[in-house]
Amino acid sequence: MARTVDGLRRLFQRCDTRINGYTKVKPLGYTPASVLVPLFYRDDAWHVLLTVRSKHLSSHAGLVAFPGGNADDSDIDEIATALREAEEEIGLPPEVVEIVAVLPQSPVRPSKIVTTVVGVIPTDFKPEINETEVHKVLHSPSPDF
Numbered sequence: 001m002a003r004t005v006d007g008l009r010r011l012f013q014r015c016d017t018r019i020n021g022y023t024k025v026k027p028l029g030y031t032p033a034s035v036l037v038p039l040f041y042r043d044d045a046w047h048v049l050l051t052v053r054s055k056h057l058s059s060h061a062g063l064v065a066f067p068g069g070n071a072d073d074s075d076i077d078e079i080a081t082a083l084r085e086a087e088e089e090i091g092l093p094p095e096v097v098e099i100v101a102v103l104p105q106s107p108v109r110p111s112k113i114v115t116t117v118v119g120v121i122p123t124d125f126k127p128e129i130n131e132t133e134v135h136k137v138l139h140s141p142s143p144d145f
Helices: 005-015 078-090
Strands: 031-042 045-053 068-070 098-102 106-108 112-120 134-141
Touching (some): 031 078
Antiparallel strands (some): 031 045, 031 068, 045 134, 098 112
8 A cells, every 4th residue: 555645656657647748638629627636644544535516506516526627728737727726616725735646638528628636635634615616525535555
């Protein structure tokens, strides 16, 4: 099991698009978006932090999700999008996130192309929920890496 951030990095290394020369694409008609997979180590296990989306949202209302959303013109890359969205949704300061990997893009309905960013957050992080986007925050131990 990977018990350190370096161990996680090694685990995700073969999938990290920053290392492997992966070519990003923006299919016609798709909106780029990013999500953050926030991990933290507690009680001898890695935990993943998840959100439950507000019920009144026009898409994915009430679903369990990673913090994230559509790219803005001001975002310099997929990491910036994921970090900005996590800060907007749950008050996670970007400077406390240690990026572990950027995974390949994936098409998601209805017409998004999503990049997954894996990051380690402080164990003692206390979410500040933006109730217009997030109903609640939860976490779960992840399977052994």
